[in-house]
Structure formats: C-alpha cells, structure tokens
Amino acid sequence: MNERQYKLARMLIDHDNFLPTSFYSKKLLVSTKTVYQDLEALKLFMKPYAIQIKRLPSVGIKLIGEEQEKRAFITAIEDCLNMDNYSPNIRRLRIIKDVCLEKETPTLEKLSKRFMVSKTSLYNDIKHINQIISHNEVVLSSNSEGLVVNGSEFLVQKALKQLIFHYSTILSNNSFKENLDNFFEIELIDNVYKLLLEDLYDLTTKVSDYYIRSLITNLLIQFRRLEIGHHLTAEESFLFSSIHYMETYSVANEIIAELEKKMNLHFDDNDKEYLSRQLFAHRITNNLKVDNEKYTDIVYRLIERMSTIEKIDLTQNEHLFNSLLYHIPAMVLRLKKGIRIENPLLESIKSQYSELFSIVWYALVIIEKEYDVILNDDEISLILIHFQIALDSQSKANNILIVCQHGVSSAQFIYSKIRRFIPARDNVEISTLEKLEKADPTDIDLIITSLDINHPMIPYVKVTPLVNSDDYVRMMEAYTKYLIKGEKFGEVNTLQSNVASPTLLKFMDPDLIRLSVKVDSKEECLDLMISELERMGHVNKRFRKSVCDREKLGNTNLESGAALPHADPSTVITSHIFFLSLKNAINWGDRNIKLVIMINLCEKDILEIRDVVEELYHFIENEESVDVMSNITKPEEILKLFSSEGD
Template identity: 30%
Template sequence: MKGLNPRQKKLIYLLVQNENYLPVSFYSEKLEKSSRTIYSDLDKIQKLLPKEQLVLEKKPRIGIQLRGTVEAKLQFLEQITGISTTAVAESQERQWLITKQLLIDEETVTQKMLAQQFHVSPSSIVSDLDKIIEKYRLALEPSKRGTKMVGSEEEIQNSLFRFCEDYLDYHGINPEELFQETTQELLSKLFTPSLVKMTLQQIEELKLQTEFCFPEHYVKSLVIRLLVFCFRLSRGQHIEEKDFLFDQIKLIDTYLIANELLEKIAKVHGFEYNEEDISYVNRQLVGYGVKPNTNGQKNYERYARTIQKILENMSEIMEVDFLADTQLAERFASHFVPMIYRLKMGIAITNPLVEEIRSQYAVTFSATRYALANTEEQLNVQFNDEEVALVAMYFQVSLEKSQNGKKILIVCPNGVGTSELIFNKIKRILPAQDTAEITTLDKLYRKNLNNVDLIISSVKLEAIHKPIIQVSTLVTQEDIKNITALYSNLFYSEESNEAEILEFPFLKNVIDLDFIYTQKRFSDKQTCLNWLIDRLEKKKVVTKAFRKEVFAREAIGETALATGVAIPHASPQNVLQTRIAIVTLDQPIIWDQRKVHYVLLMCIAKEDRNLVRGVITDIHKIVQSEKQLKCFFAEKDAIAIYNDISRR
C-alpha cells in the first residue's frame, strides 16, 4: 500500500504477530526507533485499518493491541505488505515450532530465548505456552535453566499424538491423502524422514493384505500412534505394558502383525524393543479396530477338514469340547492359512512370548504340539515352537473361557530363582484350568490387577485390594495348607481337602521297566538319542521314520528345560506302541545350550491320543523343579524309579 515505509509495514507485521497488550517501548526496541516515532507510525496505521473489522486499542500503562479476528488481521497484513497469508509465520506456526522444540527435540527453553527467536514479546511466548499446555495436555516444569517437558512416557506420547494429529488436521490431510508424498513431507519436518517413510510404508502394506480388516477411519490415528511410538523407542524410551501375560494372550490374533511391524522398522532404524513394546503395539492395533477378516471363508475351504481335525484332536487330548467354541474356530481358521504359507515358504517368525508360553502353559503347549504333529505329513510342513506357541494360545483362551479358570499372581522380590521355587510348589496344588504367573513387586504396583483373582506373595503387600496369601520363601507345608484353605473359601462352596499326595494316574500306565536306563554316559545329545532310539526300534515301539523326525524336531525347537531335563518327541504316526523311555545320566550333556541330567523320550501312538494331556500333566509334575527331578531319578536304579512312579 502506498504511503507506508518498510518500518511501518514491519510494525504492522509485529502487531499481527503479538496477541497481547504490549508497551510502545517493546516495538521501539524491535524497530530501533524512538517511542515518539512509533506513536506517529501507529496514528498513521490507525487511519488505514478497515472499519468495524480491526481496532488499534490503547490502554494506559498496559500497552497497545491490534483487536480483531485472525482472518481480518491476515487479510490486512496481506493487503499492506503484499505477503501471502500462507507465508506468514503466525502464532499457530510458532506454537508448533515451540512444541517441536519441547516434545521432539526435548530442549529446555526460556521465554527470552523464544521471544528473540520468533521476534515476539515474552508475554506472547507465555500465551503460546499456555495454549500448548491446554491443547496438547503437555506437562511443563520451570527451573532456573528454563522450561522443559516432564511426565510419564505414556503422557509424553499422548501429547505427541495430539500434536501430530493437530498438525495434520490443520494442513487438511485426510485418510485418502495419508500415504501421499505431501503427508510424508509434512511429517518429515517433525521426525526423521526415513522413519516417517518406513512407518507409512508398513501400514500401507498391511492395509493392502486381505487377512485382516483395517477400518479406514482409524488408519490415520494408527499411523500417528505407531510413528510416535517408534520415534520414542529410537530415543530409548518404552511404555510399560499394564497387563499380565494371561490378559495379553486374548489379543493373540494381531500379535504377529505387531511383532512384524516393530521388527521391520527397528531393523532399518537400529533401535531395540522388547516384549512389552510388542504388546503395546498389539493393543493399539486392536484398539483401532484391526481384526482378522472372517468374510473370505472360501480361502479356507482347502484346509477346512484339516482345521476340523486339529480341533477334534485337541478336544480329545484336553478333554474339552473345542468344537463348540465357534469363535475359536473362526479365529484359528484366520490364523491357520497364513501360518501354513509361512511354513511352506520357509518364512521364520519371531515369537518373544514362546518361552513364557512354554513354561506357564506347558500342558496346553505340549498338547497343541501333538495335535499339530498329526497333520504334518498331510500338509508337508513341520511346526516349529514359535508357531506352536501361537496356536496354543488360541486354545488356552478358549479353555479359560469354558472352564472359568482363576488368574493367580505369584510375587517375590528376591529374584527369579526364588520366584520359580514358589511357582513350582504352588502350581502342583492349583486346579489344572487355573493360570499362575510370576511377577515382581515393582510391576505389581504398576500393572492392571482387574483380572487377577488371587495374589500369593513372600512379602507383605500394602494397598492391594485383592485376596492375598503371604507365604514363606521356601513354601512350607503350613503355607500349602493355608493356600488350600483360603482358595477353598474364596472359590468353592464346599470344603476342600488338604493338598493331595503326588499321583501319576496316566504316566504309571505307559512307563515300562525295559525302557528305564540309569547312570548312562554319552558325549552329546545326538549319541544319546541314537542309542535310545536303537532300543526302541529293536523292540518295535517306533517306526524307522521316528529317528529322522526326532532329529528334525530338535533342529527347529528346544526340548530341554531349565530344570535339567530334555523331553524329545515325534508325531504319533511314527509310534507303534505308547511308551515313555527314561534315561538318567552319569554326567550331564549339553542339550539346547542347557545342561541335561535326565532324558524322557515321549512315544505316544495315534490310537492313544486321549492319553496325551494326562501323560504330559504327570510328566510336568516331575520335571517342573530340579528338586523334584532329583527326588524321583537321582542315584536310583531302574526298579526304584519304576516302583516310585507306578505305585502312585
């Protein structure tokens, strides 16, 4: 506009930028002119303001402020200066940049520093910070050095999520434009471009596959949530998962997707992640509506009979009618076809939960392995432990749903060894459908206890509103009685008997004195297995194919337990007679990187599938602790071992 010099145009720019009342001295300092000159400039600007839209308001001893809507201010600025409103670094843009410095760059800032950086007054910065706190629910902490971001990791990530959502919404990015180059460029102003590209690429690829449904209206939120989470992981920050394993397994459908997402992004960007990080991403997938696609049932017709057979086998083994659970059938079918594809193509998966599942759900895991083994020859695949563990969780969820098992936490602050001791003793007296899980004192107070039915602890617990039984570290007989009595009072209407003496109703019927070998010495597990299988073949207990399958299974999964025992096995079709062969070793051998003192080779014939669960349960009564193993096998001859088991 004619008649205005560059200084006066700059003054208009500053008036538009600053939303608060500021003294004339502020503007005179910025423009390096006297207050008298600024007053003169203001009078001239006042005459140019559009009537009824903008007012230059003056308050004595407070300052001056340009009053009006943002649109009117920007329109006036564009008219006066010729600068497009899109190029103006207005207050919104400034607030984004300040938020980025605090949330993403994790800087400590001062009002003076920000005022100088953005050429505005400190009071404008105070106003900006107030708006940032309100809009993004960001917690800030002032100190002598300045202001910095504070809060839990979950709170920080939630603030980051709101910030990114606001940023994309302002720029008009809708779900259809989410995977376009424009979005990538916008987000790359906030985060590392390669991380943005990889995150968008992974979600886009998942959207294109047909095995899972991705609700369109949630995809944008999911992208932001995953991007924020991976960015914070790259900074070494983790959100602790609030649920225990027995709650996490209910979300097993999408666990593999969560694992693959993190695995691919972490591989490119070199950050580390753990099981809890996978569980968190998995919970986000479920929360944003990602679920198996059950509409394309024609894709499963080819394997329908096989799936039915596995459900029948598991029903027979576990003595539970899994066929009646229609939800299980649908979920398992959705998982089955991709699993077979992975196995046929040699695509290995990583299942970080496999050790926990194998330990805490030993019976279900072993039963699943046997049920799947019956289909391996027909499908021309071999199921590894990672895949078996995933399938086992579908059945475990169904089992808990049908039998209403209790969720029990075992708390011990003195380390894993002590916790395992308590865990192994307590598991013996709990009903088979109950689930026990070990946790630390620290995690107990941080995690969600809503689904926990009972807590057993070796230390006194405060402010926990759940039934608690305190036991000694060694779990005495008196402790066992107390647990049994309280369990009975809590969950049974009738009185319960005292802890039962250990019995082996199934195992005693399948052991044979001819197949118990004591104090043998072998150089390695291969020599041991060959020696043992030679004797089984000679007595026509197994087929010639049994040996090859045992070694194939050893190659794809671990059969040695931490307690010092190995339990090798093969599928029922290569077993002619049901037997459990037992070997005690004069000296331990290395087996799956563990020292093994005892070997129990499981041979269960096809016609005896109904014995699998019982035999596995009985075996786990013995192998769950080193003390128990020594009690039954150490320094005993074959007759003593046979009598001890068969008479129970």
C-alpha cells in the same frame, strides 16, 4: 498453505530454468509424490496471479510469469503463513511438532524469531501445553540445548496422542486427516492410511471410525518417533495379561515387514510388542475375515484334535477358528521360505505353559505332515496363544500371583504346593513386589504372598515360606470365597440401590453401557462416545461441535469423580443416556474422573431432565459411590442398580 510449500514456491522463483522434481524432493527431504501434491496446492493458490507452473516431460518444471506477479504471489503466501503464526493455537501446535516429532532440537531464540513473539510468550505456550498433559508425567522444558520433552517414551507417545486429539478438537473445521497434516508429513500419513484401510482391509473393515482414528494416530506417533531414533522400553506386565495381545503379533510383523521395506524403519522387540498391544487394544483381531478355504479342513482337524486332548469342545469357537485360519497359511509360507519369526514371550510361555506347549506341539504334527515343514518353538508358542485364549474364554481361568521376599526358590516352592489343589486351567505366575507395584493389576484374581500386602481391590492370602497346613486352609478358603463363589473383596457398597429410578431406566440402553473402557484423555473419551452415537444414529451432525463447545465453556465434572458432558437438545435425534466407566482415571479439566455419563434428551423429552438428574445424583453424589459404580463389570448390574430391585 504450509512452510514446506512456501519453501517450494521460493525455490521455483529463485531457479529460472527447468529442473526435475527430484531436485526439489532432495532439497525438501520429501518424496517426489509429496512435491507433486505441493505443486497442486500452489496451483490453487496462484490462480489470482498471472503466473503458472509449466512442466516438460523428461525435463522438469519451471515457474512462468512476470517478476512483479511472482513477488505478489510469494508475498501473499508469506502473509498467509504470518497470520497462522500469530495464532497461539497454531504456534503451540508447531512447538509440539518441533520438540517431539523433529530431529533438531529447537531453541527459544529460533522460535522467537520464527513466530515473531517474545520468549515470555513462548514460556506461556510451554506452560499451556504442559497443563494439557499434566497427568501424564511428561513435561516440556527448556535447557542449555533447547526445548526438550522429558518422560519415558511410552508416556511421551501417550501425551502426544492427547495433544493431537486436543488440537484436532480446537481446529474442528478441518477433517481428521487434514489435522494430522499439522503434525506429520503427507507421505507418512498416506502410508499409514494405505496400510490400514487397503493392505489390511480384511482386518479393519468392521472396526469403528473411532478405533481407526485412534489407531492411525498411535501408529503415526510411533513410526515418526522411530524415524528420529526413539524406541520404546519394556513394559512391566504379567504373562497372563500379555498373552492376549500377542494374538496380534503375526499381524504386527506383517505391518513391520511392509514398513521396513517402504520407510527403512527399525523395530526392536519392545517396539514390536507395543505395536501388538495397540492392534489388540483397537480390536483388530476381533474382525478377522475368513477367505482361505484351502486351509479350512486342516484348521478344523487341528481344533478337533486339541478338543479331544483337552477334553473340552473348542470346535464351536468361531474366533479361534478364524484366528487360526488367518495365522496358519502365513506360518506355513514362512516355514517353507525359511523366514523365522521370534516370539519375545517364548521362554515365559514355555515355563508357565509347559504342559500346554507339549500338547500343542503334539497336535501340530498333522500340519508338519500335511505341508512337509518342521515347526520351531517360536511358531508353536504363537499357535499356543490362540488356544490358551480360547481355553480361558470357555472355562474361566483364574489369574493367581505369587509374591515372595525370599527369592525365586521360595516362590517356586509355594508354586508347587498351590498347583496340587487348583485346576490346571488356572494361570499361576511368580512376581516380585516391585513388578506388582508397577504393572497393571486389573487381571489379577488372587495374590498369595509371604509379605504384608494390603491391596485395596485384589484378594490376597499371607502364607509362610514353607506353606504349612494352616496356609493350605487359608488358600483354599480364599480360593473358594473369591474365585468360586465370586464374593467381592474390599468393596464397601455405599450406593442407595433401594432408590427406584424409573426415569433413568426409561432412557438407559444396554448397548450404551460401556464398562472398564481404556482411554488416555478427555478428548479421546468424548471422541469415542460421540462416534458411537453418530454410528447408531442417535444424534445429528451438529452434536459433536455442540459437546465440544460446551466443554470449552467450563468443566462438566463433579467432585465425586464423575463427568456429565452434554449437548444442545436440538442436536439429539433419540433421547438416551450413555454410561461409561473407565479402566484408569483420566484428567477432565481440573480433576481426575472415573465415570462419564452423557445425558442426551431431545426437545420432546426435555421436561424430564429434572427427574433424570435428580435420580442420577443419588448414585454419583460422593466419591465412594462413584468408586463402587466404576468397579461394576456387567451392564445388567448397572440396570439392576437403577431399578428398585437393587440390594
């Protein structure tokens, strides 16, 4: 029972005549569908009482029964709500909703009356909430207007997701969808579920439960924040990183078109880009289902044409074929109907990929002739994205960044010099020092700069603004050393890789080694790992609760930056070790961690736990070792490390 349902019950008692459901929906600011759902909930709750909801077609609804029974009914609802309000976790959950997901700013006075607690208790609640999201640079605070959340919109949404996962873990007796009902209106939840699981079924059918739950949460947060007027700001990122998530841009536009019709939401360019990033991060584009035979021939001819021009065989690239087969029919329909889709990266793409842009335009002539349409620059650039991703995957393109202190002209001069000796497939981008410091540097392979930049993990070459012969030699040496030979930069190997670990290897599985995984919180990380183990059948239904219960008892992290979550052996079906390194460190109780190793031995193997732990601690006993392990990029390197063959 929730407060909206209580208000509906109160109105039914106050109005002793038949009224249409539209009357109640307007009063409660929800759809008639939601009113009907709430009526069903009230019917279940009123079974012990001699009252009933009577409905007359084309007339309305009315509560029938004696006043004494009605009073007993409403008192029971109030008692139920009061019990919930006295629970600190439910109270904190509702504070989060009021502060972050409602238009009206709540005050301490109103919350104190509502929950019947002192302001001191509320300050403790705020402190507790802030501790959960402490590493997100977001904070709840009280000012003259009331309780507010401070932080960039991107970080606020990230913190909200962490809080939702946190309280969903605590309220583990409910289903995931029921837990979402604590934060969002049923209508919004139903819209998002229908959108992902019905309208976009072909795209989501093979996506794991973890990614679906995670994406549903992200979308609910973004859409609700948009409803109350909060838009995202532009993220600092490099074009060679951004171009990958733009593969989902047309899918994002489909979703936006549906939502703008259904919910009257307005998305600006930054909101669209963020939605594209979320779809890409949740692996939506990797599961395109091909069923449009009508366009099969033209797509194959286009790929064949590009293969001939680029002198590289792309005809066997299944992902490229499926992506284009999904994209092109919708593109042709847009062009025939005069619907224009805008690519926010258009100018950057035309500048950095000018040669490929011209080639793609030339290749697309066959589509213009076939369907009697004229392609605009935005559509050409969106097709280019699919081909650039395919070219990157088939002939590894390096990402090189130029950072200068003398402005764009100096950087452009260095750019022209570099382009003379590096392969055309490599991506070269000009950046400022400020952008380098703010953006995610993960995808950068080499920095060429006229500044003193001492980046610990990215190879860099310092050159003079005019690039003399000595600079050429240094650039070519760095390119050969780091990008051709693949030598590691700035990595001091402190691992005792000469130590054989036979017991570790016995329980290691290449399918349970996940590297550079991007999650935002401990709860999200555990959900991902547990969901995968459930899917693979390695654990039983009690495993999830066992892991969560163990985490509540105390931190399972080490000072070195690794975490070792585990469960009751009786919940493990097949013994295994799940190894997961993180793209970005996350908070795990009282410190940040980069590595999560879940050791799960069933009852019959429990006697081997000592050997497993002893062997593992050789590799995670200090921070330097954990740093090195978290930077390994291939599962086979992890397995080799645990064998006596490591060097």
